[in-house]
Structure formats: structure tokens, C-alpha cells
Amino acid sequence: AQSVTQLGSHVSVSEGALVLLRCNYSSSVPPYLFWYVQYPNQGLQLLLKYTSAATLVKGINGFEAEFKKSETSFHLTKPSAHMSDAAEYFCAVSRAYSGAGSYQLTFGKGTKLSVIP
């Protein structure tokens, strides 16, 4: 079974400060990893994905994440927070569902990011 743990259900940062959202996963096979962002009253939008091509992945809106196999982590960072970054962020891991051919995503419980002016 695969699982995702996001440390901190709520993170607050000052505008211009570093954003660090933590994600740890467990997987018996090399995973595919994703970060999604959800703005209020909207669906989930893909920020970035790790698919084994490179350990440092750059996404949209200045976000990036580093895959660290030894730490089973895929933390999301942004050097300087902007007010528009206030949203909920979800980490997810992909696995192949046996016999179905449809790859499942297992989501973390989410981290709500607040940006203080």
C-alpha cells in the first residue's frame, strides 16, 4: 500500500518569505509524485510532477520540489511567497492498481497556506 503524509495542516508565512510544504511518502516501488494546488471553490490544479527524469522538479508559479529517495520526501518550496499563493496544497503518489490498468492517486490530507502581508 502507498501513503502520503503532509506535515502541518496549516502553514503561515510572511509575504516574501520562503515557502516550505512537507510531503513524505511510502511506496514499495519507485513512485510518481505530484503536487496540486486548490484555490477556494475551485478544483485541483497540477503544480508539478516527479516522474524519475530529474530529482529537482520545477513547476508553475515559481514552485519547485526535490525528490529525495533516502528520505522518502518530496517537499515543495518557493523562495518568496506572494499573496496569490494562499491556497491549499496537496501531495499525491501514483501507483498501478493491480489488474485494472488505471493508475490510482493517493492524496495527502492537504496543507493550507496562508500568506501574511
Place this chain on the structure above:
Amino acid sequence: NAGVTQTPKFQVLKTGQSMTLQCAQDMNHNSMYWYRQDPGMGLRLIYYSASEGTTDKGEVPNGYNVSRLNKREFSLRLESAAPSQTSVYFCASRGASANQPQHFGDGTRLSIL
């Protein structure tokens, strides 16, 4: 550039009523999914469809049924709504390989009184 379209966006039901949530995608994806989102719980998979004509249960299927009408459409039905089914429901679709992300609709906000 519609992507994944869900209808309705909001709905209020009384306990025991039935309704169908509709989802359509225009990306020619084989796989489609239904999730529910509750505060502090993340997204939980209700049902999924790997391809037209197939459906399978996810993590929380009780109280729901689905129909994969064709490649584009995947509906979720509540036969007898219960207050515990008050939630935000998301439909998603994805392409063929494991490294492809899922694409989400904007959700249906369902309240059951």
C-alpha cells in the same frame, strides 16, 4: 478548452432523495475518477473507470453507483442520499501512462439536509 466539466455546481437535497452528478471530459482520456473531499480528509476515491465499459470501487464506494456512459462521460449516482454524503465531489480524468497527472473538474458542492 473545457477539460473536465461537472454539473451541477451546487445542489441541496433532502435525506432519501436521489440524484446523479454528471461529468464529461474532452481530452480523449481512458481513465476517469470520482472523489469526495471533506475537511481534513484530503480526497478520497469513490469509484473509477479504467476504460469505457469498466468501473471499479475505490476507497469509499458505499452509498454510490457509477455509470461510464461512453468514453467522455462518467456519472455518479446517490440512490438514497444521507447527511453523511454532504461533501464536495470532484471528477477527474487522466491519460494512459502512470506518469500522467489527473485533470480535475471544478467540483459539485452537495448538501444533504
